[in-house]
Amino acid sequence: MKPPPFEYYAADSAQEAVSLLAEYGPDAKVLAGGQSLVPLLALRMSRPEHLVDVNRAAELEQQRSDADGLHLGALTRHRVTERSAGIRAANPLLSEAARLIGHAAIRNRGTIGGSIAHADPAAEMPTVLLALDGAVEAVSRHGTRQIPASGFFESYLTTALEPDELITAVHFPPWAPGSGWSFTEFSRRSGDFGIIGVAATLRLGDRGTIAEARIAISGGAETAVRASRTEKALIGQFPGDGTWIAAGCDALEGLDLPADLHGSAAYRRHLAAALIERALRLAHERIPARVPA
Numbered sequence: 687m688k689p690p691p692f693e694y695y696a697a698d699s700a701q702e703a704v705s706l707l708a709e710y711g712p713d714a715k716v717l718a719g720g721q722s723l724v725p726l727l728a729l730r731m732s733r734p735e736h737l738v739d740v741n742r743a744a745e746l747e748q749q750r751s752d753a754d755g756l757h758l759g760a761l762t763r764h765r766v767t768e769r770s771a772g773i774r775a776a777n778p779l780l781s782e783a784a785r786l787i788g789h790a791a792i793r794n795r796g797t798i799g800g801s802i803a804h805a806d807p808a809a810e811m812p813t814v815l816l817a818l819d820g821a822v823e824a825v826s827r828h829g830t831r832q833i834p835a836s837g838f839f840e841s842y843l844t845t846a847l848e849p850d851e852l853i854t855a856v857h858f859p860p861w862a863p864g865s866g867w868s869f870t871e872f873s874r875r876s877g878d879f880g881i882i883g884v885a886a887t888l889r890l891g892d893r894g895t896i897a898e899a900r901i902a903i904s905g906g907a908e909t910a911v912r913a914s915r916t917e918k919a920l921i922g923q924f925p926g927d928g929t930w931i932a933a934g935c936d937a938l939e940g941l942d943l944p945a946d947l948h949g950s951a952a953y954r955r956h957l958a959a960a961l962i963e964r965a966l967r968l969a970h971e972r973i974p975a976r977v978p979a
């Protein structure tokens with residue numbers, strides 16, 4: 687199928703895009719990498735009257751790592767997130783997750799802003815943003831606001847973003863030194879969306895017990911979800927197989943996992959428990975060795 691007709695605007699700057707969104711609001715859509723929007727247009731599942739292409743807005747491509755954390759301009763391509771040594775050093779979980787997005791051709795075009803705005807519950811970037819308590823910077827004619835990840839993803843493909851708001855950047859807090867990490871997922875074919883994915887980080891305290899754990903799950907609900915209760919329960923425990931296995935079961939309590947053509951709810955539950963266990967084990971193995979005093 688072909689998309690319904692629309693007016694196309696190539697904004698030269700974020701400010702121009704914001705002005706266009708102010709004018710056309712709910713009748714407009716931002717076009718970034720086009721990897722999610724163009725299929726939706728072709729299937730006529732989205733019918734905007736105006737498309738605001740932001741690919742010429744060079745300021746949206748910038749990345750910065752400083753004492754406040756990692757700041758990625760909305761147009762940062764997944765391939766850059768995957769391959770940039772600076773991004774990997776600042777946030778290895780994010781780079782690992784980016785590598786799992788679709789195929790290289792999709793990662794060359796797809797952007798972090800587009801992935802966060804699209805809010806697919808199986809997508810990797812929203813899951814990492816949630817796991818690390820990141821935030822989204824959104825700009826409209828009314829000004830700029832920071833929306834914490836915990837309040838951004840509302841339901842299936844639905845976010846707290848207003849129709850006239852443009853995501854300009856995505857922020858990740860500073861990486862906690864001494865943390866191990868893992869993004870672990872399962873998909874039936876390489877390049878497919880993961881059926882379930884798990885973002886995890888772990889940090890140990892002086893006694894060798896767990897001082898901090900972060901776990902977020904993709905594909906388990908209408909949005910990515912954080913296993914906050916399990917994260918708290920892990921604190922003070924000794925790392926080990928029994929701890930990881932118990933966390934895998936505990937994290938799914940109260941979660942109503944969906945069933946679809948990729949698998950039943952029972953299958954997803956089994957898979958999610960196994961992946962949480964695996965993600966925590968790998969995160970633990972990757973905790974940097976301590977240098978003896």
Ligand SMILES: Cc1cc2nc3c(=O)[nH]c(=O)nc-3n(C[C@H](O)[C@H](O)[C@H](O)COP(=O)(O)OP(=O)(O)OC[C@H]3O[C@@H](n4cnc5c(N)ncnc54)[C@H](O)[C@@H]3O)c2cc1C
Nearest residue numbers: 716718719720721722723788796797799800801803809853
């Ligand atoms: C075959 C295939 C496999 C894929 N596999 C995966 C996968 O495994 N994991 C995964 O996460 N994704 C996957 N994707 C999607 C891909 O990651 C997209 O890049 C991403 O979801 C959207 O990014 P985009 O830049 O292409 O956004 P677009 O498609 O341009 O836009 C997506 C949505 O976000 C809005 N938007 C975009 N940028 C902004 C902005 N700055 N401000 C406000 N709104 C904005 C658009 O209006 C639109 O509603 C796949 C896509 C394909 C075609």
